[in-house]
Amino acid sequence: MTVVRLPMLPGAEKTPWAASVNGKDHSIPIESNAILLDVLRDQVGNLGVKRGCDLGTCGCCAVLIDGQPRLSCLTLAREVEKSEITTVEGLSDGHHLHPIQETFAEYGGSQCGFCTPGFLVVISALLEENPQPSDAEIKTAIEGNLCRCTGYQQIVDSVRAASEILVAGKVIQNSTDQKSDPHPGFGE
Amino acid sequence: MAEKKDMVGYRQQPGKLPFTRPGSGGKNSFSEPRDESMIPASQGGEKNQPWGSHRHDELLSGRVIGKPTSLIDSKWKVTGQAHYGDDIRLPGELIGKIVRSPHHYAKVLSIDATKALELPGVIAISTGADASQKFGVLPVTKDEHAMAVETVRHVGDIVACVAAENEMTALEAVRLIDVEYEVLESIHDMKDGLKDSEKPIHDRGEYHIGEANIQKRVFQEFGDVNGIQDNAIASHKSNWYFGGVNHAATEPHAAVAHWDPSGRLTLYTPQQVPHYVHRALADVLEIPMHQINVHRTFVGGGFGGKSDPFPHEMCAAILARKSGRPVRITFDREEVYWLNRGRHPSHIEMNLHADSKGRLCGIETDALIDGGAFASFGHVTTYYNGVLHTAPYEIGAFHYTGARVWTNKPASGAMRGHGAVNSRCAVEVGIDDLSEQLSVDPITFRLANLLPPHSATITGFRVTSIGMRECLERVKEESGWDEKFRKMPLGRGIGIGCGFFISGSGLPIHWDPNKFPHATVHLKIDMDGGVTVHTGAADIGQGSDTVIAQSVAEVLGLPLDMIRVRSRDTDTSPVDLGSYSSRVTFMNANAAISAAMKIRQELIEATVKITEAPAKKLVIGDRRIFRKDDPAVGVSYLEALHKAQEERGALIASGAYRTPPMGRAHKGAAAGLAPAYSFSAYVAEVEVDPETGQTKVHKVWAAHDCGKALNPLAVKGQIIGSCHMGMGQVLSEEMRYGRDGHLMNPDLLDYKIPSIHEMPNVIPIIVESNDPEGPFGAKEAGEGPLLPILPAVCNAVYDAIGIRTHNLPITPDKMFKAIEKKCKLLGIDDPLNLPSPIIEHSELQSTLKARAKTHTQRDIDRRLNDDIEAYHNGALFGMDPTIPPDEVDEKWTVSVLPSKEYLSNPRLAGKAWLHTERRRRGD
Ligand code: FES
């Protein structure tokens, strides 16, 4: 079979790319110009990372690179080789939601939910660094994220509530742990 | 291996248990006591009812209705497991890409796909020749094709589409397709659309209006319009221009089509209105509807932008049929603007008149709206620009001329606050100006001119509950209005604006409402006790699944986690008109309640059988049905359920909602009819920098009458979100077209939606006017709250700097020029010396205050009293309120065609009436 090189595809050959995504090591063949957003969505399978604009304007595609928020649509996958990438799927440990995930649900931080993954990772980075952010700090942290539904106010409410949980050290109920019974007294 | 025993006859399974024991079902095995604070006084509970009782009161079990409730799908959203259009990945999928027109208006002479087809990896290519059927959201104006048939009508119009193994190959194939065009003369200025043209953008056959590009024209006059001037002592006249705005939902459109082995099509799409897509697909693909399943994915924001059946959805289905493989088409942000369907760019002339008693003796509106290249919802929009400002005020006479024209731009359509937003802004700013001319307070002026509850507007709309007065009073008080209005220093200002919006459209688009219901909900409860709710209502993030689940949970006395809503597939959901015109809560929750009532009845009958208590004495609490007078006597929900299931298995029930007969008989009387209307009043506080023209909104007090907040968390979210969107339109958003007609800002950098830094602090205030027909008293809260923010900001800007702008958005450059102009006019060098507007009340103020006071009492009487007389608009002007005015007064006429006299000097949109329809031209 003859192989036809497409004129638009500068680097059709793929070379391995290694990184840890949500704590799991991946080694995937990618093209040299592959965009991190595409690699995460199409190859690693993190469909929680959203594409809203592809131009760095909406913040839906934000992920954490070694703990720092970054727009994956403006990042070449090669740039972040060997780093630790966290997407929205990696915020909970499978048993516990991150406090900001809990409070987003509870305080109306999410309506249609499309912007939510971007907000969540950015806010989780903020809270990691500064568990008690002021309103101005919250605003600065999420200034790169657009939300068309909520008008941001309930997002800020959610951040404040999450901060309270973190500061008070309140434990979020773990609904999937074997030891805790999600349906207490069922069948008694 | 276990020893094999002889099996003789029917054998009990060893260890078989009876059903799960009473009290269980849901997370907590113990039934909670009824929350008396949520049970209304009419049922012996503790909840006060200042607005009277409601027909659904007896259904309240104090569970979830009225409590802030997080969306039932929020855990999906916060964990990244919510799958939107582009997240649907089917094995073997192909990527679809679209060939778009580079010309505004052109004939497609030929399409040559040979080179593209030779490219390895290209599986299918389709052009307009594959789908000749027209479609469109409104059956009266089907004017779209899946792909261009002969003509492209705007830059970005679809010419062909490609399916390939991967995105890069598909894009390359798009590049390789040769299309030959013959460029036609395009039109961009909507005023040109009113003129005859050589080749109108569409041909309506014998219904074509002249040879012009007029898609729809409306003329309406109610009352003695010619007599307005005789009575007026103050008049406001303004010429507005509103830029077009886009929904800018964060999720770009996407569609995945898949034909299964049995030859049925499933289309996955983030849609507000799956049913219309369902119909359009059947038309375009020429297959029966039952061969199609439309699956609504999670929807990443709609706002009206995902409510038409779209050409790209057809393309995906056509490509999938051609290739035999699933096809996924996803838009990039730019393509979203080519699809558009946003708010119409509009020229609106607004004339308002007040008489010596401070009454609105006339409203004369003329609206020319730019429809872009297709009809979309435009037929309705043209009406809405007029009829939706005939309330909440009582009006002496009303004139409206409206016209929607085609231009070679991406089509305008329905967007949050459909058709009402721009003209409402003009009305409310006009009232501000009238109050200024009369030297009265604008809030007092409004309070003295409101229609009462249970009345009819000048156009004959039946208005039931009205919370307008309370909205105005609440924002006045909470904003500290009296201390601030006209009293703040230069550059600081406060302003008021009101809104009025339909809560569901009275007429379904596709059928006779007397034959089919607007909404249907099915319930199914099997032995596990969980309730499966089937509804076609599309949850687009507003929380419709949640509100329907809440309604069912409330009526059955169950915790929310026992309700699961299945609303995605047209295969399993009853037909629903979808999420538009703010109909979902009103209609679907009503349908859900009626279905749940049937189940409730069965449960109560079963309880009667078990306990022998009379049905009348039984009430429903948390998973328990018991005697009201002796709560110890009762059965658990599961016991009652299993009793009811004996002999017949799963309980199923269907409930439906249809609107009551309403409205008058004139042409267009149905447009704007709704079973209920929402009302709102906002006060905005702004800062305008006199030196730079920069406007910043600091605070908004936002009162909205939603009848009853079924989920206050969601209602507040809707109010704040509406402020966001309205703020964008008034301050920064506009689809800007360059001199040669090109869209200059199809991206989110140049099309500026407010970020967190531009958002004011919004204080949502919920007013509950308890609508008699709404579910538990509820009305809409999704669109109406957008209306008041525009005029509130415009009026606040005037209060801040004394400049009225009639051109939106109020960008700093426009404001700066206006300030310069004003300084020049007044001979002032430094803008910081501009005078700030002041007010000294005239005598009329106390007259209005007194009238507002009497009206307050009148309104309370009318809302609490079941036995009230009819009230038609006109009573304020001394007419008999109980009879429609045209039956009393000869001069009071209703006309839907312009007179010769009018045509001798028509207004802007009125010029549309200078043309004659082809069929009436005799040749
Ligand atoms: S998709 Fe990356 S910022 Fe919008």
Ligand code: FES
């Ligand atoms: S929740 Fe819809 S965009 Fe933010």
